[in-house]
Amino acid sequence: MVEVSSPPTIESFYKYIAEGKLMGVKCKKCGKVMVPPKPLCENCMAKDLEWIQLKGEGEVISFTIIHVPPTSFASIAPYAVAVVKLDEGPKIPGIVKGVTQPHQLKVGMRVKAIFEQIPSTQAWPQWSRYYFQPI
Numbered sequence: 001m002v003e004v005s006s007p008p009t010i011e012s013f014y015k016y017i018a019e020g021k022l023m024g025v026k027c028k029k030c031g032k033v034m035v036p037p038k039p040l041c042e043n044c045m046a047k048d049l050e051w052i053q054l055k056g057e058g059e060v061i062s063f064t065i066i067h068v069p070p071t072s073f074a075s076i077a078p079y080a081v082a083v084v085k086l087d088e089g090p091k092i093p094g095i096v097k098g099v100t101q102p103h104q105l106k107v108g109m110r111v112k113a114i115f116e117q118i119p120s121t122q123a124w125p126q127w128s129r130y131y132f133q134p135i
């Protein structure tokens, strides 16, 4: 087995985000791709996983506009949160940059991930994060 470069944890996931990479882990046994990473395959329970870099593109499968956010996101409200089905298969939620009105988004719309880098001295939720933006 080839050792993974970083443990398949949320922390590693965000470390890659800070480098501008959207990474997932792929099961070497059944090919299942998981984002964020899990320590074992949720399909076949294998632990033989490898990191793969995702294109960061996919399509919106559902979305909502948040008007009443948690305090840490108050400054950017209203904002859209969409569940995006990535081209590699996994579905992940994310804030869609620049969208404040429901008519600006459509189910099936193509979006891509963009990254915001924040100095790593900050505590969560001030970590570097990914956003989506319409293509």
Ligand SMILES: [Zn+2]
Residues within 6 Å of the ligand: 027, 028, 029, 030, 031, 032, 041, 042, 043, 044, 045, 046
């Ligand atoms: Zn598997």
